[in-house]
Amino acid sequence: MYSNYLEINFVSKLKTLLRHIATIQTGTFAKTVSQGEIVYLQAKHFNEYGQLNSVLQPDLKANNSTQKHLLKDGDVLFAAKGTKNFAAWYESQNQPAVASTTFFVIHLQEDFINKILPEFLVWFINHPSSQKFLKERAIGTSIVSISKSVLEELEISIPDLQTQKVILEITQLRNKEKLLRNKIEDLREKQIQQQIINGIK
Numbered sequence: 001m002y003s004n005y006l007e008i009n010f011v012s013k014l015k016t017l018l019r020h021i022a023t024i025q026t027g028t029f030a031k032t033v034s035q036g037e038i039v040y041l042q043a044k045h046f047n048e049y050g051q052l053n054s055v056l057q058p059d060l061k062a063n064n065s066t067q068k069h070l071l072k073d074g075d076v077l078f079a080a081k082g083t084k085n086f087a088a089w090y091e092s093q094n095q096p097a098v099a100s101t102t103f104f105v106i107h108l109q110e111d112f113i114n115k116i117l118p119e120f121l122v123w124f125i126n127h128p129s130s131q132k133f134l135k136e137r138a139i140g141t142s143i144v145s146i147s148k149s150v151l152e153e154l155e156i157s158i159p160d161l162q163t164q165k166v167i168l169e170i171t172q173l174r175n176k177e178k179l180l181r182n183k184i185e186d187l188r189e190k191q192i193q194q195q196i197i198n199g200i201k
Contacts, residue, residue, distance in 0.1 A: 066098055
């Protein structure tokens, strides 16, 4: 059912470059402190799906510089440095935060705020075909990085909002399935190892 729906509705979509629908800025460099008021978001805070995987601890002092770089609801982060070039998005329900220099911060232009969901843009950037485009144009050897100009040239396909929501729902279910499968494999492995131990005692 889902596959037929996507096949029909994905035909009517807008194709454009990322630079035509968003502005892209670099993250900011800051020195962390043991106790602060603002979170300094780094790549280590996210898993491979661009989801927060750790409890965020405010580690920056609030000042003019940090206030100027505060993330807004719906901002999309792209990890441009290193081997994991994932995208993630910032929700206002999270603690006040700024992005580190690992990231580019992608702000949707006003004309596109109601045409593309931040979660869908994250999904699209994380899609294997987009990742292939970006990684093929990465520079550097010891620390690989993707430039702002390369990210700006990424072609984005934007279907209607309903199709975007269906795609995100399917992706969420698939990710849950993967996590459950991994947990089952871990439990099975532990059970086998326990049986081996019991057998040699």
